[in-house]
Amino acid sequence: MGLFSFGKKQDQSKKSITWIQIEDPEQLQEIIRNSSQQPILFFKHSTRCSISAMALHGLEKSWDLEEGEVTPYFIDLIRFRDVSNKIEELTGVLHQSPQVIVIKNGEVIHQASHNGIKASQIKKAVQA
Template sequence: MIEYKELHANDELEQVWESSTEKPVLLFKHSTTCPISAKAYGQFQTFLESADQALDSYLVKVIEDRAVSNQIAEMTDVKHESPQIFLIKDKEILWHTSHSKITVENIGEAVRGVAK
């Protein structure tokens, strides 16, 4: 099981970005007011509950922590969407997707070859 940590500040995001050189990072952007995001969040949590990969996991609430959400879009050069998920390693985006494509299966497939 993998526990996630919430990010609330841009300096925390910078630390996560740096830490991706040591271990892959799964970063989930969540809108607490959106039913589609709630479903994706459930898939994210289910994946984490059964995962045994060596990776760190983080969550950003896009409404509550808008500055961090915006910084992710700038750092990754990926247009903001929510829900949205990223797999980051060595400060590079290896995979990202959004909305209904955030499933346990898709997350598992993305991390399978990266996190051991």
């Protein structure tokens, strides 16, 4: 409970993101292939960057996708930069941080970075 949330009821209906952390770039080709069964989301996060922390918090706070609509993958850029480099190689999307990339049927259908990362835009792309 945060400093200013004292006395406020927590929203029990709020959805949460169950992140799958990627540590090995060799996993990526199979993950992208699996996007033909269900869209995937890559979130690239720098643990040393306050903007990245704010983007992550904002995404998690506003997340309203149902479990099963998209598979969310988390990349810690400080520890696993090679994973991000491989994503750039496989998708052609230039690396940024923070960044989201949504892939469906092997194709990038949405990308955003910094303050442009919005759960509503991800949901719109996934449901299109």
